[in-house]
Every structure is written in C-alpha cells, then in structure tokens.
Amino acid sequence: MNYRIATVSDCEELTRLRMQMRRERDAGFREQELRPATLDFFRRNIAGGQHVALICETETQIIATVGLTLFEMPPTTKLPNGRVAKLMNMYVIPAYRRQGIGKELLSRAAAYASQHGYRKIMLNSSPMGEELYRSFGFQLIPNEYEVYLD
Secondary structure, three states: OEEEEOOHHHHHHHHHHHHHHHHHHOOOOOHHHHHHHHHHHHHHHHHHOOEEEEEEEOOOOEEEEEEEEEEEOOOOOOOOOOEEEEEEEEEEOHHHOOOOHHHHHHHHHHHHHHHOOOOEEEEOOOHHHHHHHHHHOOOOOOOOOOOOOO
C-alpha cells in the first residue's frame, strides 16, 4: 500500500470514490447532478490549497481517501490562530475495509493538520465511522445547530 497526498490529476478518482460513498450512504443520491459539481470542487480547492486529500493506493488503483477542507475563523481562547480543518470524504472501498487503512489515513490527516498549524479538526460521521473517530479522541459536541437555506 502506498499513502500520499492527492494532486489535481487525482480529482477524477476522488470524485469516483465520493460518488461510491454517497451511493452507499444516501438512498436519494442523485449522481448525475452532483458528479460535475464534485469534480469542480476537488479541482478548484486542491489547486487552491483549501482542500487536501490523502489517498491509499495499490499498484493498480486508489482504494481509500480522506480529505481536509481547511479554513480560518475568528480566533478564540481555545483556538488563537483560528485555523480549522474539516475532515470529510473518509472512504475505503469495501474489499479493503477492516484492515487499518482508515485508521492510517486518519492518523496521517491529523498529522498533516498539526504540521500546518491546524489545532482543531471537526467532522460529521456516518454510523460506520463513529467507533474509529471516538477511538482517535473525537468527541460529540452538544449545542451545535445547522440550517439549510433555500
């Protein structure tokens, strides 16, 4: 297995893996609508440095990925530099699950964030990922709200 940071040339594969992940998790998923926007997101944000994707590959294919979308918010006492990484797109293709690949990707993503001054990582989890995230030290935060605007 080879682990590395994805480049813009990997965006088609990152999109393929995200589409596969969404099909598994969302019965109402509309791939035809989201594929072009997802590919555009990866191309723009990897090229611009706002998103870093780590991948695991065999000799023939990319089998797993995790992403960090990087942003800055106003400083707080707990986070004086305001730098936050949002972990997303954690996905391992089914044939390679339960082999430690997700744990290794998460560890590498956390190391990348730390090395680049990001002291807070946040995420949304599927039920499948909860055990991994809790074992890594992630905690569920109360009082978090969201709204989707039209």
